[in-house]
Amino acid sequence: MGRLAEKVVFLTGGGGVLGRASAGLFAREGARVAVVDTLKDKAEETAQGIIASGGDAIALCTDVTDEAAVRAAVEATVQHWGHLDTIFNNAGVMPHQDESVLTLDVELMARIYAINVTGTALCCKYAIPHIKRTGGGAIVNMSSFLAVVGCIKPQDAYGASKGAIVALTHSLAVQFGRDGIRVNALCPGPIETEHVRHFFADEAARKLRLDHIPLGRFGRPEDVAELALFLASDAAGWLTGQAIVLDGGVSCNYFSVL
Ligand SMILES: NC(=O)c1ccc[n+]([C@@H]2O[C@H](COP(=O)([O-])OP(=O)(O)OC[C@H]3O[C@@H](n4cnc5c(N)ncnc54)[C@H](O)[C@@H]3O)[C@@H](O)[C@H]2O)c1
Numbered sequence: 001m002g003r004l005a006e007k008v009v010f011l012t013g014g015g016g017v018l019g020r021a022s023a024g025l026f027a028r029e030g031a032r033v034a035v036v037d038t039l040k041d042k043a044e045e046t047a048q049g050i051i052a053s054g055g056d057a058i059a060l061c062t063d064v065t066d067e068a069a070v071r072a073a074v075e076a077t078v079q080h081w082g083h084l085d086t087i088f089n090n091a092g093v094m095p096h097q098d099e100s101v102l103t104l105d106v107e108l109m110a111r112i113y114a115i116n117v118t119g120t121a122l123c124c125k126y127a128i129p130h131i132k133r134t135g136g137g138a139i140v141n142m143s144s145f146l147a148v149v150g151c152i153k154p155q156d157a158y159g160a161s162k163g164a165i166v167a168l169t170h171s172l173a174v175q176f177g178r179d180g181i182r183v184n185a186l187c188p189g190p191i192e193t194e195h196v197r198h199f200f201a202d203e204a205a206r207k208l209r210l211d212h213i214p215l216g217r218f219g220r221p222e223d224v225a226e227l228a229l230f231l232a233s234d235a236a237g238w239l240t241g242q243a244i245v246l247d248g249g250v251s252c253n254y255f256s257v258l
Contacts, residue, residue, distance in 0.1 A: 003029040004029040004031035005030035006030065007032070007086055008077065008084050010073070010086070010127055012119070013037060013091030013142075014037050014046050014059075015035070015037035015041075015046055017191075017221050018090060018142070018224045020042075020221075021224065022224065023057065024049065024050060025226070027056065031055075031232075032057065032081050033047070033055070034076075035060065036073055037060075037062070039061075043060065064119030064122060065114045065118055070125075084134060086138045086232045087124065087140070089139070090140075091119055092115060095112065099156070100156055108157060112161050113157070113161050116158070116164075117165060120142075120168065124172060128181065131181055132176070132181070135180060136180020137181055138232045139184075140185075140232055141165050141169050141185045141186070143185040143187045143243060145188060145246075145247045146163075147159065147185075148245060166185050166243045173241030182240040184240060186231060187245045187246065188224050188247065189218075189250045190218050190247075191224060193221070212256045213248040213249060214250070215249055216248075223246060
């Protein structure tokens with residue numbers, strides 16, 4: 001029996017790097033996965049990969065900022081499998097133009113907030129009544145270690161949006177604990193993806209960052225998938241309202257250079 005056997009999971013941003021790694025692991029652990037993304041081809045690729053490996057998945061081309069579309073996607077998931085246990089609110093954007101508040105672009109910040117925060121809230125709005133009917137379940141919200149630490153190379157709109165996700169996580173955990181719904185935030189540090197490669201394209205910058213990570217490497221998509229799996233599974237049965245930092249030790253490191 002897999003760790004998510006019989007569970008139905010609504011996973012947003014499932015066409016992206018971390019979403020795809022998580023969807024694949026969830027499916028290998030027995031979950032039926034609704035792979036949600038604005039990019040139809042990417043969502044389908046993820047779902048087809050799962051099906052080709054003997055798992056169960058559907059692809060839904062949905063923009064998490066579009067309330068009617070989110071509602072329809074949640075309904076389609078419940079109609080397909082009969083119930084809903086878990087949401088992994090992983091969809092998010094981290095535009096490279098987002099830097100300090102001193103150069104803040106209000107429209108860019110509004111877009112980041114709409115996808116990262118409002119999108120997360122909307123998926124919760126429509127999924128929670130179904131998870132309640134199931135008799136409980138788990139919500140995993142994708143935040144970032146930038147919700148809990150600052151950085152000299154700032155991403156201020158992004159960090160603020162990920163902080164809002166932690167606050168929302170606390171509130172939902174308290175509101176729905178008695179319904180058997182656990183709500184936790186996952187706060188990864190830099191994972192070896194295209195975004196991270198963009199930020200540390202320069203070899204010296206990359207080395208400086210690596211020097212600051214006690215475990216000596218960037219994170220891997222499978223590191224995130226494993227923690228998301230644990231948070232979604234019954235093994236985390238008494239864990240709620242937490243923002244779990246997964247960063248190779250970066251956030252506990254006061255200073256690396258002697
Ligand atoms: N990569 C990292 O180092 C890192 C670190 C901490 C947190 N995160 C967070 O992890 C999540 C996934 O990141 P990733 O690195 O896999 O990025 P990614 O760009 O590969 O994946 C994000 C996915 O979200 C989808 N998406 C964007 N806007 C959407 C919308 N409005 N509706 C539905 N889907 C939408 C994209 O199409 C994409 O497939 C994000 O929330 C990101 O902020 C990433």
